[in-house]
């Protein structure tokens with residue numbers, strides 16, 4: 240089984256390898272709110288500076304209450320963590336068992352966390368030819384083989400495919416019948432909150448919802464995530480979690496983010512408008528086929544004569560990063576993913592993509608020669624990006 244460590248958003252490594260400051264890169268490879276953090280976050284973080292002489296509030300009580308209020312659940316149903324990645328790594332200890340099923344193409348950390356804990360992993364692949372739709376009969380018969388855990392990302396990353404709330408409830412029922420614990424990763428659900436299955440999952444003890452504050456609230460460098468689930472599961476997660484995994488600055492940043500409802504509305508409007516714009520303009524470039532998405536990124540099928548890695552390399556010449564999806568398990572070659580950003584940035588991407596797709600058989604650039612000659616970890620990273 241192949242396990243990969245590669246993700247988008249490697250701006251520091253790429254900038255080092257290219258000998259430029261990270262600020263010169265236009266990053267479409269990680270899907271982060273293009274507005275940046277909510278306006279009140281910087282002030283709140285600076286104001287909390289003097290609190291750094293104390294250990295963080297271990298239970299992240301104020302943030303937990305604010306999250307509970309915004310989701311309409313009890314604080315006892317929320318466990319705040321150091322990014323949702325911390326949760327992914329806690330799950331193999333939360334759930335007794337050894338066999339996991341992952342809906343593919345998946346976020347790579349599910350398999351890594353499970354494999355490190357000695358679990359066996361199988362994949363149920365959703366096909367691009369069917370718009371990444373679920374075949375219910377297939378899911379039911381695969382679950383009948385006896386899995387302890389199912390990882391289901393909704394909306395899917397990298398696909399952008401949204402399963403409606405009633406579909407996730409149906410998955411939950413199938414899992415209950417098969418004795419499988421359901422993990423719904425809603426890292427990007429803030430972009431389509433009405434379809435969250437949190438209220439249904441929280442009622443049972445055989446499922447949990449993972450949420451991230453790093454994407455919608457643009458805080459990946461601070462790390463902030465949380466689980467929503469039944470009290471008993473949340474209590475157990477609190478026991479498993481390290482005591483100070485959520486630092487003071489992350490807690491105040493989370494609180495300030497949730498307080499700003501105007502920022503939330505601006506974000507949703509911007510992403511809706513720009514996703515439509517980007518989709519239409521990508522469709523107009525010969526050789527590119529974007530898939531429908533409910534999140535702040537688009538998966539694009541690339542039909543040019545060069546590899547996706549070469550396409551990525553050519554965009555890097557323009558200091559633009561895209562996510563080459565070649566290393567996603569269960570996704571055929573020749574897909575890439577781009578974040579939805581602001582209008583000017585999206586136009587810069589579209590112009591660069593248009594030029595590359597029109598000159599697909601052009602000569603290699605000095606930059607691509609330089610990438611090929613890089614050695615060590617960063618050379619490998621850039622070649623695989």
Ligand SMILES: Cc1ncc(COP(=O)(O)O)c(C=O)c1O
Pocket residue numbers: 321322323324325346392396424426450451452453454459462463464
């Ligand atoms: C689907 C999905 N889940 C979880 C995560 C982890 O997010 P974080 O640890 O930043 O909250 C990511 C990060 O890219 C992701 O794409």
